[in-house]
Amino acid sequence: MNLTTKRTLGAAAAVAIVLGSVVATSAQAAPKSVSIAWQNAITGRNAGLGADELLGAKTALYEYNKTNPAVKVTFVNEDDVSDAASASAVALSEAQNPAIVGVLGSCCSGATKASFPAWKSGRLPIVSMSATNADLTNPKLPQSNGFPFFHRVVPTDDLQSVALARFAVKGVSSPKVYYIDDQSTYGSGLRDSTAAAFKKNGTTVVGKDTIAAGTADYSSAASKVVASGANVLVYFGYYSDAAKLKKAVDLAGFKGTFASGDGTLDNGFITQAGAASANGTLITAPTVPFELAASAAILKDFTAATGEASPAGHAYVTEAYDATNTFLQCITEGHTTRAAIQNCLQTETFSSIKGSKFTFTRYGDVTGGAPVGGFVVKNGVLAYLGNA
Amino acid sequence: MNFSVVGTQFFPLLINGLALGFIYVLISVGYTMVYGVLRLINFANSEIFMLGTFATVIVTRNVFHFTIDTPTSHGGKLILILLCCLLASMAVSAIAAVFVEIIAYRRLRAKGANRLGSLISAIGTSIVLSEAVRLMTHSLPVSDPRVLAKFNLFTIHGVGLRIDQLLVIVFGAACFVAVDRFVTKTRVGKAIRAVSMSEENSKLMGINLNRVISITFLVGGLVTGAAAFMYETVYETTVFDVGFNMGIAAFTAAVLGGIGNLRGAFYGGIALGLAEEFFSAILGTQWKAITVFTVLVLVLLVRPNGLFGEAVQQSRV
Numbered sequence: 001m002n003l004t005t006k007r008t009l010g011a012a013a014a015v016a017i018v019l020g021s022v023v024a025t026s027a028q029a030a031p032k033s034v035s036i037a038w039q040n041a042i043t044g045r046n047a048g049l050g051a052d053e054l055l056g057a058k059t060a061l062y063e064y065n066k067t068n069p070a071v072k073v074t075f076v077n078e079d080d081v082s083d084a085a086s087a088s089a090v091a092l093s094e095a096q097n098p099a100i101v102g103v104l105g106s107c108c109s110g111a112t113k114a115s116f117p118a119w120k121s122g123r124l125p126i127v128s129m130s131a132t133n134a135d136l137t138n139p140k141l142p143q144s145n146g147f148p149f150f151h152r153v154v155p156t157d158d159l160q161s162v163a164l165a166r167f168a169v170k171g172v173s174s175p176k177v178y179y180i181d182d183q184s185t186y187g188s189g190l191r192d193s194t195a196a197a198f199k200k201n202g203t204t205v206v207g208k209d210t211i212a213a214g215t216a217d218y219s220s221a222a223s224k225v226v227a228s229g230a231n232v233l234v235y236f237g238y239y240s241d242a243a244k245l246k247k248a249v250d251l252a253g254f255k256g257t258f259a260s261g262d263g264t265l266d267n268g269f270i271t272q273a274g275a276a277s278a279n280g281t282l283i284t285a286p287t288v289p290f291e292l293a294a295s296a297a298i299l300k301d302f303t304a305a306t307g308e309a310s311p312a313g314h315a316y317v318t319e320a321y322d323a324t325n326t327f328l329q330c331i332t333e334g335h336t337t338r339a340a341i342q343n344c345l346q347t348e349t350f351s352s353i354k355g356s357k358f359t360f361t362r363y364g365d366v367t368g369g370a371p372v373g374g375f376v377v378k379n380g381v382l383a384y385l386g387n388a
Numbered sequence: 389m390n391f392s393v394v395g396t397q398f399f400p401l402l403i404n405g406l407a408l409g410f411i412y413v414l415i416s417v418g419y420t421m422v423y424g425v426l427r428l429i430n431f432a433n434s435e436i437f438m439l440g441t442f443a444t445v446i447v448t449r450n451v452f453h454f455t456i457d458t459p460t461s462h463g464g465k466l467i468l469i470l471l472c473c474l475l476a477s478m479a480v481s482a483i484a485a486v487f488v489e490i491i492a493y494r495r496l497r498a499k500g501a502n503r504l505g506s507l508i509s510a511i512g513t514s515i516v517l518s519e520a521v522r523l524m525t526h527s528l529p530v531s532d533p534r535v536l537a538k539f540n541l542f543t544i545h546g547v548g549l550r551i552d553q554l555l556v557i558v559f560g561a562a563c564f565v566a567v568d569r570f571v572t573k574t575r576v577g578k579a580i581r582a583v584s585m586s587e588e589n590s591k592l593m594g595i596n597l598n599r600v601i602s603i604t605f606l607v608g609g610l611v612t613g614a615a616a617f618m619y620e621t622v623y624e625t626t627v628f629d630v631g632f633n634m635g636i637a638a639f640t641a642a643v644l645g646g647i648g649n650l651r652g653a654f655y656g657g658i659a660l661g662l663a664e665e666f667f668s669a670i671l672g673t674q675w676k677a678i679t680v681f682t683v684l685v686l687v688l689l690v691r692p693n694g695l696f697g698e699a700v701q702q703s704r705v
Contacts, residue, residue, distance in 0.1 A: 043526040210673060211674070212673075212674070216633070223401055224390075272625070
């Protein structure tokens with residue numbers, strides 16, 4: 001082989017390598033399908049929250065698929081049981097799975113916080129529909145916030161707490177408040193900010209207690225509530241424990257108002273406490289019920305996507321729909337890698353179900369989220385009362 | 389700290405503590421009886437309890453078709469439902485206990501396995517039972533519809549005594565007395581006590597060791613099943629890991645009273661139930677576990693065999 005032949009072959013090889021890499025890059029830039037992790041409480045005490053939210057996500061995905069998109073999107077179900085230990089394990093598997101380009105979830109602040117180290121290590125963009133703990137996006141807490149990958153379409157508990165402190169005592173003359181939290185990231189965070197709001201409002205607090213989630217025996221706590229002379233009991237925790245507490249205070253003879261935050265906004269509260277016990281319970285949540293927010297066409301898609309006749313009584317369906325659509329918008333625009341989607345979430349403007357525009361702040365909070373709504377359990381059904 | 393709550397809520401706390409204490413007593417009897425004959429902690433006892441709670445719920449929901457909003461029952465029907473729930477709970481727990489003995493202990497014993505092997509086998513069986521129920525229920529808590537209207541039977545110093553709590557206290561005491569009598573007065577009970585004192589001598593006396601051990605598990609299971617029924621009557625909910633916390637507490641009660649000692653389980657259970665209620669009221673519920681276990685450690689430092697471990701040696705199972 002002479003020198004000319006060698007040079008010719010060398011040049012041809014170089015061209016082939018360049019062309020090959022161009023083709024490969026093009027293939028990587030436009031995959032035919034991507035996966036988004038649906039990390040939520042699929043089983044466990046708070047599974048009702050995850051199941052409700054999945055309805056909104058399914059509806060958004062159904063509408064996306066109707067457009068016959070170039071890039072197919074599939075959900076990868078990851079059950080974090082809304083438990084910190086389980087969450088950190090499933091978050092790690094998501095981070096290590098190259099097919100996953102983003103995470104939708106989790107429902108609950110404790111599981112979300114526990115997932116941050118793994119998500120950050122995988123540089124996974126995240127959008128949550130209902131993790132409301134304020135510290136998750138607190139710039140002053142770099143060790144425990146999700147910056148820069150965490151985003152949420154729901155306002156924080158700093159906003160909810162002000163509404164809850166006002167809503168819980170609405171119509172009660174000389175309110176005397178007793179409050180209990182469940183020791184969770186969500187419960188203790190909402191407790192602290194609501195307690196500050198009570199203080200600011202001049203509301204009398206006659207007692208407080210902390211009872212770990214999953215406790216069966218609330219009888220001594222119920223006795224203390226009655227002994228305190230409280231006429232308003234506020235619970236900061238999730239619906240399953242709220243139901244047990246409500247039954248216990250009823251049996252102890254408590255006749256006052258029972259109020260709680262968005263962790264209790266689930267039909268599971270009513271089915272576990274029983275309608276007779278649950279009736280009259282006041283709940284706040286920074287959400288607008290899906291049936292009020294959605295157009296007739298979207299409600300039709302909801303039924304087609306989920307098989308459910310109506311979204312009534314299901315919590316955070318609206319926010320799950322909006323959260324899913326942020327990813328779908330980014331993917332539609334051609335952002336199909338973790339880095340590209342992360343950049344998209346940080347820079348793009350998105351549309352909510354009602355057509356209003358929103359963006360995410362540098363630390364992941366939503367601009368212009370839903371107002372805090374007030375709910376009451378009436379005749380065994382969660383009824384929306386409007387702004388709390 | 390809020391000591392004033394003890395003054396204003398002494399009787400409710402006392403009643404709550406006794407009701408919880410009697411549930412602990414019956415579960416700890418399951419632990420202590422097995423420990424008495426095998427010198428092993430039957431870690432699967434917590435899952436035997438859990439299965440009993442689910443049996444109660446299944447009978448209420450699926451046999452009598454109660455839902456969470458069904459009105460409570462009265463008269464003969466109420467008695468029938470409660471009796472069926474109790475029998476189902478006891479039967480399921482007893483069968484599970486005997487099953488655990490055969491699977492986790494008997495073969496290992498026959499093969500001359502050491503105690504560590506049996507211990508691991510029991511833990512494994514416990515995990516299998518718990519995980520199986522977790523998968524079947526998707527980890528969801530299950531509410532037990534209220535069958536018995538929880539009215540106050542009478543009032544003392546302005547405090548009502550609820551019928552469910554009275555039922556638990558009276559029935560729990562009756563169960564304990566029955567087991568105590570069975571162990572101390574019957575021929576089989578004497579055989580159990582003989583095995584607990586010396587396996588070798590018992591064999592020489594012609595006692596069928598396997599049969600006695602199976603009967604011990606059976607009785608322990610029956611009593612644990614009764615505790616599960618009582619638990620559902622008061623708390624009306626269960627979940628796949630309900631046995632974990634209750635089991636830890638009941639085991640603690642057994643150690644506090646002197647494990648292997650039937651009457652020690654009684655005193656330990658009552659003491660723990662009362663301590664939990666009063667400490668929760670005074671210090672706040674978040675301090676319950678810390679204070680209770682601190683007391684346990686302090687008691688064991690002073691009396692390593694538990695409160696009654698030596699004093700009532702003759703009543704050892």
